[in-house]
Amino acid sequence: MLEMSNVTVRYGQHRALENAHVTVGKGEIVVILGANGAGKSTLLKAASGICEGAVTGDIRLDGTALNGLSANRIVDAGLALVPEGRGVFPDLTVRENLTLGAYAPRARDDEKMTLDRVYSLFPKLAERSRQIVGTMSGGEQQMVAIGRAMMSNPTILTLDEPSLGLSPLLSKELFQNLARVRELGIGVLMVEQNAKQSLAIADRGYLIENAHVVHQDSAANLMNDPAVQAAYLGVGSGDESAATPPAPEMPETVSEAFALRPRSQKTISADSILGRSVDDLVAAAGRQSVAATIQKRPDQKQAQTATVPTDRLAAALADIERSARAARNRPKPQPRPDRYAPSPPPAPPTEAKPRPVIEVYRAPRVEVYRRQPDGSGFERK
Numbered sequence: 001m002l003e004m005s006n007v008t009v010r011y012g013q014h015r016a017l018e019n020a021h022v023t024v025g026k027g028e029i030v031v032i033l034g035a036n037g038a039g040k041s042t043l044l045k046a047a048s049g050i051c052e053g054a055v056t057g058d059i060r061l062d063g064t065a066l067n068g069l070s071a072n073r074i075v076d077a078g079l080a081l082v083p084e085g086r087g088v089f090p091d092l093t094v095r096e097n098l099t100l101g102a103y104a105p106r107a108r109d110d111e112k113m114t115l116d117r118v119y120s121l122f123p124k125l126a127e128r129s130r131q132i133v134g135t136m137s138g139g140e141q142q143m144v145a146i147g148r149a150m151m152s153n154p155t156i157l158t159l160d161e162p163s164l165g166l167s168p169l170l171s172k173e174l175f176q177n178l179a180r181v182r183e184l185g186i187g188v189l190m191v192e193q194n195a196k197q198s199l200a201i202a203d204r205g206y207l208i209e210n211a212h213v214v215h216q217d218s219a220a221n222l223m224n225d226p227a228v229q230a231a232y233l234g235v236g237s238g239d240e241s242a243a244t245p246p247a248p249e250m251p252e253t254v255s256e257a258f259a260l261r262p263r264s265q266k267t268i269s270a271d272s273i274l275g276r277s278v279d280d281l282v283a284a285a286g287r288q289s290v291a292a293t294i295q296k297r298p299d300q301k302q303a304q305t306a307t308v309p310t311d312r313l314a315a316a317l318a319d320i321e322r323s324a325r326a327a328r329n330r331p332k333p334q335p336r337p338d339r340y341a342p343s344p345p346p347a348p349p350t351e352a353k354p355r356p357v358i359e360v361y362r363a364p365r366v367e368v369y370r371r372q373p374d375g376s377g378f379e380r381k
């Protein structure tokens, strides 16, 4: 069992964690939830012996005090960390990564058995044992990181944001794998931003705010806690898929902003201003227009045309005639050259014609010089 009591961590003057009490039992999954900078990673680092800050308080694993022990001694004692960002060796194979996890004396003797256990837990790692880890997907690399931590044969496995950067589907697979780790009797302590999926497999959870553990409860109670739902499960923020709370009421400010307000003035209809209905006026206008069209006769139209000044007509006709003459006198276009006919030989260069000057701007050239090994000078590469 991991027991952290009164754990305080300071980075210089800054208190990142104050009097934290956290326990993780055998075969139990415990989640730490909290906002960015609350002190979650600091808690895991303090337990693993890799914290850069000053750690005080009491940290015990199965009764053994871990305070002040180096990180490798803490792994020997049975606490393994899967750090944020996984920390796998991308150029090595899956098997090489896993084997490197078995450096702890408690794991070395049983390396073969532990490897078989990891392979049976994550069959994909057995299938891909020769694959270079850098070529694997994010989810597979996370599996390698967990497998490598498992190779130290821990009693407590700690993980810092294991689902970071994984798709929802891969996160689901990851949490299912962690549930299988618990079945081996290993305690799991994880810091997670994915509250919904982590609480779904967890037994208990802690909330950390501003360096303080402010709440702890069973995972089921935390999932149903309205404060947790609002802060970590996205309820009320539009992401209602995270949980199924009772239908929220429209916030007052929103309803006020969009409410239909009563009109401040009494309105007067257009009909009452005109003395007649608008519909009547439109209908009457339509009738007048139709009547006017019917009354128009062809002789009236001719009379209107005749009123156009004759000098303007004559000027327009003269203009048209002038344009037509210009079009007739335009030189005929040359026939288009046959695309498939052999091209005529190039005309001999006329020496008299000066060649055009074309200015070309080039980017400055970068030259690399290497210092001679004997220091006598530089050689150009």
Ligand SMILES: Nc1ncnc2c1ncn2[C@@H]1O[C@H](COP(=O)(O)OP(=O)(O)OP(=O)(O)O)[C@@H](O)[C@H]1O
Pocket (backbone or CB within 6 Å): 011, 014, 016, 034, 035, 036, 037, 038, 039, 040, 041, 042, 043, 052, 053
């Ligand atoms: N090495 C360090 N030196 C100085 N301050 C640090 C150091 N590591 C963390 N802190 C500070 O301690 C506080 C807690 O950091 P921590 O990384 O534990 O937060 P967190 O809850 O894990 O946040 P996140 O979810 O963003 O990782 C933060 O204010 C952080 O800036």
